[in-house]
Amino acid sequence: MSAEPMIATARWTRALTRSAMQDMLELTARPGLLSMALGLPAAELFPTAGLAVALERVLAEDPRALQYEPPSERLKQHVVALMARRGVQCDASQVFITAGAQQGMNLLGRLLLDPGAAVVVEERAYPGFLQVIEPFEPRILTVPSDLQTGMDVDAVATLLAHGERPALIYAITDGHNPLGVGLSREKRARLVELSRRYGVPILEDDAYGFLTYEEAAPPMRALDAEQVYYIGSFSKLLAPALRVGWMVVPEALRHGLSAIKEATDINTATLAQRAVAAYLDSGALDEHLGLIRREYRARRDQLLRSLTAHFPAAARWSTPSAGMFVWVELAPSVDTLTLLRRAVEQHGVAFVPSAAFAVPGGPRSSHGMRLNFSNPPPARIEEGVARLAAALADR
Amino acid sequence: MSAEPMIATARWTRALTRSAMQDMLELTARPGLLSMALGLPAAELFPTAGLAVALERVLAEDPRALQYEPPSERLKQHVVALMARRGVQCDASQVFITAGAQQGMNLLGRLLLDPGAAVVVEERAYPGFLQVIEPFEPRILTVPSDLQTGMDVDAVATLLAHGERPALIYAITDGHNPLGVGLSREKRARLVELSRRYGVPILEDDAYGFLTYEEAAPPMRALDAEQVYYIGSFSKLLAPALRVGWMVVPEALRHGLSAIKEATDINTATLAQRAVAAYLDSGALDEHLGLIRREYRARRDQLLRSLTAHFPAAARWSTPSAGMFVWVELAPSVDTLTLLRRAVEQHGVAFVPSAAFAVPGGPRSSHGMRLNFSNPPPARIEEGVARLAAALADR
Numbered sequence: 114m115s116a117e118p119m120i121a122t123a124r125w126t127r128a129l130t131r132s133a134m135q136d137m138l139e140l141t142a143r144p145g146l147l148s149m150a151l152g153l154p155a156a157e158l159f160p161t162a163g164l165a166v167a168l169e170r171v172l173a174e175d176p177r178a179l180q181y182e183p184p185s186e187r188l189k190q191h192v193v194a195l196m197a198r199r200g201v202q203c204d205a206s207q208v209f210i211t212a213g214a215q216q217g218m219n220l221l222g223r224l225l226l227d228p229g230a231a232v233v234v235e236e237r238a239y240p241g242f243l244q245v246i247e248p249f250e251p252r253i254l255t256v257p258s259d260l261q262t263g264m265d266v267d268a269v270a271t272l273l274a275h276g277e278r279p280a281l282i283y284a285i286t287d288g289h290n291p292l293g294v295g296l297s298r299e300k301r302a303r304l305v306e307l308s309r310r311y312g313v314p315i316l317e318d319d320a321y322g323f324l325t326y327e328e329a330a331p332p333m334r335a336l337d338a339e340q341v342y343y344i345g346s347f348s349k350l351l352a353p354a355l356r357v358g359w360m361v362v363p364e365a366l367r368h369g370l371s372a373i374k375e376a377t378d379i380n381t382a383t384l385a386q387r388a389v390a391a392y393l394d395s396g397a398l399d400e401h402l403g404l405i406r407r408e409y410r411a412r413r414d415q416l417l418r419s420l421t422a423h424f425p426a427a428a429r430w431s432t433p434s435a436g437m438f439v440w441v442e443l444a445p446s447v448d449t450l451t452l453l454r455r456a457v458e459q460h461g462v463a464f465v466p467s468a469a470f471a472v473p474g475g476p477r478s479s480h481g482m483r484l485n486f487s488n489p490p491p492a493r494i495e496e497g498v499a500r501l502a503a504a505l506a507d508r
Numbered sequence: 509m510s511a512e513p514m515i516a517t518a519r520w521t522r523a524l525t526r527s528a529m530q531d532m533l534e535l536t537a538r539p540g541l542l543s544m545a546l547g548l549p550a551a552e553l554f555p556t557a558g559l560a561v562a563l564e565r566v567l568a569e570d571p572r573a574l575q576y577e578p579p580s581e582r583l584k585q586h587v588v589a590l591m592a593r594r595g596v597q598c599d600a601s602q603v604f605i606t607a608g609a610q611q612g613m614n615l616l617g618r619l620l621l622d623p624g625a626a627v628v629v630e631e632r633a634y635p636g637f638l639q640v641i642e643p644f645e646p647r648i649l650t651v652p653s654d655l656q657t658g659m660d661v662d663a664v665a666t667l668l669a670h671g672e673r674p675a676l677i678y679a680i681t682d683g684h685n686p687l688g689v690g691l692s693r694e695k696r697a698r699l700v701e702l703s704r705r706y707g708v709p710i711l712e713d714d715a716y717g718f719l720t721y722e723e724a725a726p727p728m729r730a731l732d733a734e735q736v737y738y739i740g741s742f743s744k745l746l747a748p749a750l751r752v753g754w755m756v757v758p759e760a761l762r763h764g765l766s767a768i769k770e771a772t773d774i775n776t777a778t779l780a781q782r783a784v785a786a787y788l789d790s791g792a793l794d795e796h797l798g799l800i801r802r803e804y805r806a807r808r809d810q811l812l813r814s815l816t817a818h819f820p821a822a823a824r825w826s827t828p829s830a831g832m833f834v835w836v837e838l839a840p841s842v843d844t845l846t847l848l849r850r851a852v853e854q855h856g857v858a859f860v861p862s863a864a865f866a867v868p869g870g871p872r873s874s875h876g877m878r879l880n881f882s883n884p885p886p887a888r889i890e891e892g893v894a895r896l897a898a899a900l901a902d903r
Contacts, residue, residue, distance in 0.1 A: 151576075159574040165567040172560040179554045179747035181546075212607065212751070216773045223643065228623075244771030248618065352574035354778035356607070356751075376639030378611045382777060383749035 147497045150463040152290060152437050153488040158408055159352045160392070160401045167391035175387060182383045184210040188390040192359045199322060200331030203338065203361045209370055212381045213358040214320040214346035218245045220377070221316055221342055224369045226251065230280040233272065235264050237470045237478060239290045242283055254279060255475035260431045260440065263289060263296035266303045273311045281316050282308065286332045288321030288436020291470045291483035295434050298330040305336040320346045321436035323402065326410040329435060339363050347389055355385045409487050412494060416486040419498035425505065437487035447480045447505070455504050462500035542892045545858040547685060547832050548883040553803055554747045555787070555796045562786035570782060577778045579605040583785040587754045594717060595726030598733065598756045604765055607776045608753040609715040609741035613640045615772070616711055616737055619764045621646065626674040628667065630659055632865045632873060634685045634713070637678055649674060650870035655826045655835065658684060658691035661698045668706045676711050677703065681727045683716030683831020686865045686878040690829050693725040700731040715741045716831035718797065721805040724830060734758050742784055750780045804882050807889060811881040814893035820900065832882035842875045842900070850899050857895035
């Protein structure tokens with residue numbers, strides 16, 4: 114009889130649509146295209162030699178390096194030290210190792226969300242988080258964002274004061290994806306205070322938190338150890354291909370998270386965990402972090418200069434103090450999805466249009482674009498912005 | 509106000525319970541304990557040197573090895589060749605790379621299951637599969653198993669003939685976990701025929717399929733490319749700490765699986781994928797596979813001899829032609845959960861009691877035990893069985 118695969122499409126329609134968007138983005142990765150689209154770190158800056166030595170050492174010295182093993186205690190200790198650099202006090206019992214930030218969000222989502230749960234999300238949001246919550250058919254409560262100070266915390270306060278009790282508030286504190294903004298120090302404090310007052314946890318996505326180019330306020334986890342569930346990653350700090358990240362969460366969540374993690378993929382790659390720990394043992398991180406901050410800061414500065422030089426006077430953009438992205442708002446008459454096609458086909462340059470970051474039920478966003486500055490070298494950034502300006506002028 | 513984490517416990521109660529079981533198992537991993545409990549490969553047989561060379565080569569020669577990248581085409585080609593060894597014809601477009609077999613089951617579960625979906629599972633089942641389907645609150649249809657020929661396919665036929673239309677049938681074809689049995693050639697053909705007739709896909713979990721100690725019939729995927737969704741893994745073939753596995757699925761599923769995979773953990777570690785591909789490029793697999801098959805076969809034989817020598821006449825067990833486990837049925841008066849405590853505390857030996865493999869709504873199982881033979885060396889196997897026999901005699 115029927116050999117048609119029976120797919121539970123209802124819940125995955127949006128995921129499939131978004132994947133169509135992904136396909137388009139992959140199309141835009143065609144050779145010769147100057148892409149400022151994806152959120153890729155610069156491969157030429159990866160600490161390849163240091164990681165090679167770490168892997169070699171672990172394989173030579175550690176007979177359990179290739180086995181199923183509990184999460185690396187050594188790595189957890191390193192995470193505690195890393196968090197201290199961000200002004201966060203925690204201990205190893207609160208550190209939960211993941212296969213990257215995306216998995217961290219998934220594990221927390223599966224632990225905390227019941228079907229139909231309410232979730233607070235900004236109007237322009239990281240699509241990967243929307244993918245995490247989508248299977249729960251959540252009620253999404255959107256709040257606006259400001260390009261200088263981040264999430265509109267007053268709007269969150271209003272929702273809570275009106276009786277909403279969301280399962281969680283999703284926030285990217287530094288290097289917001291896609292908005293390239295940092296949450297102001299005052300807003301961090303206020304959001305944590307709201308979280309406490311109403312007993313609503315904050316999922317603090319800090320995937321870009323170590324890529325800071327100015328002095329940064331500590332993440333919200335520094336202000337509260339019980340209500341803020343912190344997500345970090347080595348993907349941007351070292352390299353994405355290791356798939357190692359972490360969470361800092363109250364110990365009470367650990368048991369449930371372990372059960373879900375085991376059901377998801379048994380454990381995080383022992384070899385990668387121990388290689389990261391060995392790399393950190395070597396003390397090479399400081400120099401590496403200095404290098405990538407310097408280099409990414411230069412690329413950000415180049416992008417901002419190029420925008421000022423080439424983009425129309427009506428355009429506005431964020432000035433990121435962290436992360437990999439600048440968000441540009443063009444004149445409302447510009448449709449960036451249409452612009453993208455022209456930019457790719459006629460000018461050989463790509464970006465991500467704001468439509469990709471719209472939230473179901475939230476306002477449309479047709480005239481924004483996300484530009485990545487971490488991946489292309491400075492000279493290509495200048496060239497890319499000039500091409501985008503030409504595509505814009507083409508209308 | 510309340511700082512209590514709000515956990516969606518309802519759906520995770522069983523996961524949490526099972527994790528309590530896991531805690532007990534971890535307790536039983538105390539130093540000096542002779543454990544035949546967990547399904548661990550033998551760490552001393554890992555191809556450590558070959559993988560070290562592969563990793564070194566990839567890091568030295570491949571500038572994209574540490575970046576986010578699409579799944580490795582080279583690895584997919586190797587999987588096609590591996591599948592051909594098992595008598596399966598497929599092409600790279602049907603190969604989907606995963607972070608191991610457990611993730612493969614998860615991705616398929618999320619794609620195929622709607623809440624309340626019916627699923628056919630054997631009465632003694634791999635707990636990791638139950639964890640995968642649990643969030644969907646499935647209706648579990650259990651069928652018995654035979655220790656010589658595997659799943660009772662007549663029982664599946666009866667369910668289907670009576671109008672049940674499950675979303676999928678879960679089957680481990682070779683090296684069944686926990687039963688240590690292979691599905692007979694006739695049953696493979698019959699199950700595939702039922703799957704076709706009623707349009708119900710088979711999830712074929714072949715995590716142990718390359719650890720065969722006798723000539724083996726091809727997996728069910730060799731009989732049908734549309735209805736059988738095949739799951740394989742490098743965890744048992746090479747090493748678990750890489751977290752690389754694969755599925756062979758109809759191309760029609762790929763788009764949906766990609767979207768769910770991206771939402772789950774972005775992608776499978778590029779470095780691990782390319783290192784496995786480089787290892788396979790080196791041609792070292794044949795020798796390695798020969799080595800582990802010889803060694804595991806010797807350990808299996810030792811376990812079977814030891815059982816014959818030490819265990820009571822009333823005991824019955826499977827004679828595995830593949831995998832890592834022997835299943836022992838003791839006299840119905842024996843409660844293996846009680847036995848486990850005595851075995852660990854007084855005799856310093858551990859196994860997994862049958863209660864760990866019971867299925868919700870299925871029959872209880874109190875007098876079975878799963879014994880692992882891949883991890884302990886032969887001399888320890890003999891000693892372990894003698895200790896178990898002493899614990900049994902203690903009653």
